[in-house]
Amino acid sequence: MTDLxxxxxxxxxxxxxxxxxxxxxxxxxNLACNHCGSRAGDARVDELSTSEALDLVAQMAELxxxxxxxxxxxxxxxxxxxxxxxxITKKGMKATMTTGGYGISLGTAKRMKEAxxxxxxxxxxxxxxxxxxxxxxxxxxxxCFETIAHLREAGIPVGCNSQxxxxxxxxLPALYEALLTAGIxxxxxxxxxxxxxxxENAHILLQPYELLxxxxxxxxxxxxxxxxxxxxxxGNNIGYFGPYxxxxxxxxxxxxxxxxxxxCSAGQNAIGIEADGSIKGCPSLPSEAYTGGxxxxxxxxxxxxxxxxxxINDVTTPEDATQHxxxxxxxxxFAAVCRAGCHWTAHVFFGKRGNNPYxxxxxxxxxxxxxxERFYIQQAAPGKSFDHGVFAIHDELCVMNADSDEFQIDKMxxxxxxxxxxxxxxTLIREEKASAINNYRALLG
Numbered sequence: 001m002t003d004l005x006x007x008x009x010x011x012x013x014x015x016x017x018x019x020x021x022x023x024x025x026x027x028x029x030n031l032a033c034n035h036c037g038s039r040a041g042d043a044r045v046d047e048l049s050t051s052e053a054l055d056l057v058a059q060m061a062e063l064x065x066x067x068x069x070x071x072x073x074x075x076x077x078x079x080x081x082x083x084x085x086x087x088i089t090k091k092g093m094k095a096t097m098t099t100g101g102y103g104i105s106l107g108t109a110k111r112m113k114e115a116x117x118x119x120x121x122x123x124x125x126x127x128x129x130x131x132x133x134x135x136x137x138x139x140x141x142x143x144c145f146e147t148i149a150h151l152r153e154a155g156i157p158v159g160c161n162s163q164x165x166x167x168x169x170x171x172l173p174a175l176y177e178a179l180l181t182a183g184i185x186x187x188x189x190x191x192x193x194x195x196x197x198x199x200e201n202a203h204i205l206l207q208p209y210e211l212l213x214x215x216x217x218x219x220x221x222x223x224x225x226x227x228x229x230x231x232x233x234x235g236n237n238i239g240y241f242g243p244y245x246x247x248x249x250x251x252x253x254x255x256x257x258x259x260x261x262x263x264c265s266a267g268q269n270a271i272g273i274e275a276d277g278s279i280k281g282c283p284s285l286p287s288e289a290y291t292g293g294x295x296x297x298x299x300x301x302x303x304x305x306x307x308x309x310x311x312i313n314d315v316t317t318p319e320d321a322t323q324h325x326x327x328x329x330x331x332x333x334f335a336a337v338c339r340a341g342c343h344w345t346a347h348v349f350f351g352k353r354g355n356n357p358y359x360x361x362x363x364x365x366x367x368x369x370x371x372x373e374r375f376y377i378q379q380a381a382p383g384k385s386f387d388h389g390v391f392a393i394h395d396e397l398c399v400m401n402a403d404s405d406e407f408q409i410d411k412m413x414x415x416x417x418x419x420x421x422x423x424x425x426x427t428l429i430r431e432e433k434a435s436a437i438n439n440y441r442a443l444l445g
Contacts, residue, residue, distance in 0.1 A: 019066045022098075022283040023273040025053065026078040027385065031100045032136030035125075035163060035204065037195035037284065037348075038385045040073040047275040050080045052296070054087050056277070059300040061091040065271075069096045071283070073275070076104065082115040089116030098123065098161065101144035102137065109147075109154035120151050121159040121188070126168035127175060127413075134167055134204075148182045159186035164238075165204040166407055169214060173425065174413040176221055180230060187225065189218060190235030191358050195286070195348040199381040199389045206407060208357045209372035209398070213409045215360045216432040219244040220425065222251070236264070237342035241334045242360030243436050263321075263339030264353075266290070267310035279303045281310045284344040287386040312343070312353075327355035328362055348388035349375065357393055368440035371395050 026047055029040035048056065060068060068088045075081050075097055088095040095115070101122040104112075112120070125134045128141040135141075151158045160179050162168060168175075172189075179187055194202055206214065218234065222244075225232035233251035239261040249259035264282070266272075272283030277295040280287065292307030304310055315321045321336045329340040340346055343353040356362075357375060366372050372395070379390035409429050418425065 019064070020069075020270045021060055021065045021067070021273060022069045022071060022270065024071050024073065024275050024283065025075050025081060025084060026275050027073040028077040029073040029100070030077060030102055030137075031074070031140060033100075033197065034134050034136060034201045035165065035192050035196075035198040037193075037198065038073070039196045039383070039387075040385075043073070043077075044275045044385075047078075048277050048295075050083065052277065053080070053084050056273070056295055056300065057084065057087045057091055057093075059295065060088075061093060063300055063304060065093055067094040067096060069098055071098045072100075074100055074102075076108070082111055085112070085115040085117050094118050096120065099147070100135065100140070101147040102135075102140050103143065104147040104150055106150040106153060109150040109156065112151075113154045113156055117156060119157045119159065121161050121186075122147060123162070124160050124175065124179070125163045125165075126171040127178070130167045130171055134163070145178075145182055148184070152183055157185055158183070159188070160184050161188040161190065161235075163192045164189050164206070164214065164218075165192035166206060167204050169206065169217075169407050170411045171413055172217065172221060173415055173418065176224070176230070176232075177415045177417065180228060184230060186231040186233065187221075188233055188235055189221075189238065191237050191345070193237065193345050193348050193358070194377075194381075194391065195284070195344075195388050196381070196386065199377070199387070202377055206358075207372075207374055208359070208363050208393075209367065209374070210407045211358065211360050211363045212367060212433050212437070213407065213429055215242060215244055216429040216436075217409070217412075217425075219247055219432075220428065222247055226251075236261075237345040237356075237358055240338050240341050240356075240359050240361055242364055243439070244360070261338050261341060263337070263341065264313055264343040266313055266343060267304070268313050271304065271310070279307075279310070281312065282344060285386075286344075286347055286388055288384075289347065313339075315339075324352075325354040326352075329355045329359075332362070334361065349391045349393075351379075351388070351390045364436055364440045365444065366395070367398060367437045368444050370398050372398050 026043050027040050028043040085095045095117050096119045097117055098121045122144050124144050125131050131141040132138050148158050222232045231251045234248045246259045267281030272280040278291045279293055280290045290309050292309035293303035321339050325340050340354045341356040345358055346353045346356045373393050375391045375393040377389050378392045381387045381389040409426050414425055
């Protein structure tokens with residue numbers, strides 16, 4: 001084992017220090033989600049001890065981390081989770097948490113507040129039937145809203161994150177209303193991708209051409225949230241460079257002029273930590289291909305500074321920005337800026353980064369030529385945490401099968417309040433979709 005005694009002698013340029021860490025403190029979980037990328041359930045075989053975890057907190061502070069989000073599995077399934085949270089706060093970092101929300105009592109919420117947990121995000125994936133189905137436990141949806149009430153009573157700001165897939169998409173307007181009523185302050189949306197359990201449940205994944213209906217809906221939710229006090233923002237795998245790019249990026253942009261995708265930021269402004277001490281540039285990336293080292297063998301600073309796996313996004317020349325790209329993304333006019341968007345999404349579809357099928361701009365270009373893309377699985381996943389299969393993708397003519405299970409916007413549940421306002425959301429989405437396609441046809445000649 002490497003001698004870690006003199007870790008303070010290792011220095012890293014402050015200009016490149018991380019600001020954000022997502023830390024899976026245990027893989028143990030009390031839910032059984034059909035789309036869980038880490039296949040959480042049982043704890044990892046060799047999770048960090050309390051002393052190792054507290055030492056890692058000190059190393060994160062030395063590295064320059066400003067915020068640490070505790071996740072699982074389910075973070076509160078680890079007995080010392082509040083001790084870890086308190087140490088994060090003591091070291092001058094912001095402690096936050098993402099949870100499935102099943103089992104946080106008012107007493108626990110108050111202890112979280114005492115430990116310094118500054119904000120919590122709950123994972124809610126649709127209305128009650130769909131959420132409970134996806135989360136693998138009856139009553140999970142109701143427990144989430146009980147948890148929201150407990151956290152708010154304890155004085156902890158509460159946000160929500162939701163997966164966008166075939167089970168949840170039609171219920172997003174109704175979920176928006178439920179979250180607004182519950183007092184949520186922020187809502188992050190991300191597309192479900194085929195990692196972990198989602199590989200075996202690939203029927204819930206949206207096909208690329210379905211984004212043509214999804215994006216006008218997301219844009220409307222963002223605009224409405226801006227009016228009504230919910231910051232609706234998108235995860236890194238929602239984009240890129242379509243007509244709503246700036247609208248969807250502005251809620252989290254440090255400056256409106258930078259409200260567009262600039263590619264994956266793994267290893268640049270975020271790191272991911274697994275419960276056994278493994279370090280990645282992003283918590284979502286497949287472990288086998290992107291783990292840079294383990295803090296039991298090397299210091300966090302050494303891993304961050306010297307591991308190639310955490311430097312995949314270092315760009316010093318134009319060639320660095322695009323050399324990993326292939327397929328449709330390699331020939332895109334935004335290639336050098338977008339860099340194929342989210343590496344996680346591309347890799348879990350195709351076994352390598354650089355070609356992202358979940359792109360609004362790409363879907364619009366295809367539709368303008370009366371084409372669309374469809375993917376299908378070629379190789380199954382091996383059944384490990386953070387694993388993936390391999391999918392193939394091909395072009396086909398834009399022909400809608402009326403008997404298919406594809407997402408259709410007229411299946412959406414529209415809240416009564418919206419209808420009373422005179423909103424015809426289905427017509428709005430259809431008109432914006434048609435307008436965008438026609439604009440692309442004109443641009444493409």
